[in-house]
Amino acid sequence: MKTTNRLLILTAILCLVACKAKFPLTIFSNQVHVITLYVNTNNIDQTNIEKNANFGQAPGISNEEYTTYVRRGDIVIWRGVSINDPLDIVNITTIEHDTLDDNSKNFFDKNMIRGNGDDHETVVGTLKKGNRGEFQKYILKFTVLDNGEPRNGTFIIDPKMHM
Secondary structure (H helix, E strand, O other), X not given: OHXXXXXXXXXXXXXXXXXXXXXXXXXXXXXXXXXXXXXXXXXXXXXXXXXXXXXXXXXXXXXXXXXXEOOOOOEEEEEEEEOOOOOOXXXXXEEEEOOOOOOOOOOOOOOEEEOOXXXXXXXXXEOOOOOOOOEEEEEEEEEEEEOOEEEEEEEEEOOEEEO
């Protein structure tokens, strides 16, 4: 019985290895990147975005320099979280390609990806284009809802992705 189980496990492993060799990019190497924006919803306004919203990056790395390393075919999910009031909602409303940066490549199949419209709005995108060494500068727009009411307008941060 033990020999039969070992043979079955070995066969399953060999099948997985063979599948990975046949379909290297489509099945096994795509990753899901969850980019979480942490927002101090009690204090944020249009004058202090950098101080009150970040991606949890190391000190000294600005939001504009925050970089996610990706590959074509990867899925990216942007979500927002209030760090101090669980009743406040941070909605990621759109991700837009920064067309003002001539060196930035658009990794998606459109210039703007809209949020899903849920109560805790997120944006999901699949990287369709891009080559190793290229980067995309993008504009992340988000809002803060306090008891369902927008507070202080739409906020903008422009991080990047690198292939």
